[in-house]
Amino acid sequence: MTLRLFKPLACLALLAALAAGPSAPVTAGDGLSKHVTRRMALMTSQKAAMDVLTAMMAGRSMFDKDRARSARRQLIKSTSSIRKHFRKHRMDPRSNARPQIWNAWDDFKARADTAETAARNLNTRSLPALRRTLPGLMQSCLSCHDTYRSTPNSFTTH
Numbered sequence: 001m002t003l004r005l006f007k008p009l010a011c012l013a014l015l016a017a018l019a020a021g022p023s024a025p026v027t028a029g030d031g032l033s034k035h036v037t038r039r040m041a042l043m044t045s046q047k048a049a050m051d052v053l054t055a056m057m058a059g060r061s062m063f064d065k066d067r068a069r070s071a072r073r074q075l076i077k078s079t080s081s082i083r084k085h086f087r088k089h090r091m092d093p094r095s096n097a098r099p100q101i102w103n104a105w106d107d108f109k110a111r112a113d114t115a116e117t118a119a120r121n122l123n124t125r126s127l128p129a130l131r132r133t134l135p136g137l138m139q140s141c142l143s144c145h146d147t148y149r150s151t152p153n154s155f156t157t158h
């Protein structure tokens with residue numbers, strides 16, 4: 001609401017809504033959760049970093065040590081924040097997260113840790129080293145999705 005629209009009547013209505021107590025809706029009426037938006041954005045950025053590396057691995061792009069190293073750094077950072085992004089049980093209609101994440105939180109956390117370890121273990125010094133170490137990370141993405149994400153799993157959509 002802009003200040004221009006913030007007329008006395010609107011003001012009263014707002015006060016009345018607030019007085020209705022904590023059950024009054026405090027989020028936007030579209031039913032979308034900013035937590036879900038953030039965790040989806042985190043996952044999408046991980047996919048972008050993975051795409052850089054898988055293209056090099058498959059020979060679709062030239063191996064570039066600096067780009068590979070920066071993708072590795074990005075992946076360490078993002079995998080290490082998976083837990084934080086999923087800690088609270090939030091859902092909205094866009095989400096493909098399975099609710100058992102929050103019933104099996106220790107296992108979910110362990111899988112996030114496994115992904116972080118695999119990201120740290122990426123070796124970007126040479127193409128053969130990348131080829132050797134990337135499948136471990138890919139596997140950790142896919143195995144968590146298998147259990148906790150309700151869309152068909154594939155190498156093209158993960």
Ligand code: HEC
Nearest residue numbers: 040043046047050095096097111112115141144148149158
């Ligand atoms: C610990 C579990 C876990 C790990 C590890 C994990 N993901 Fe996810 N990922 C999820 C969950 C859960 C969702 C569904 C989130 C939602 O829809 O609310 C998801 C969703 C996604 C999406 C879809 C986002 C969207 O907009 O719908 C992509 C892309 C993705 N992950 C990529 C990756 C990549 C790449 C990796 C590995 C580097 C990875 N994920 C590792 C749990 C994980």
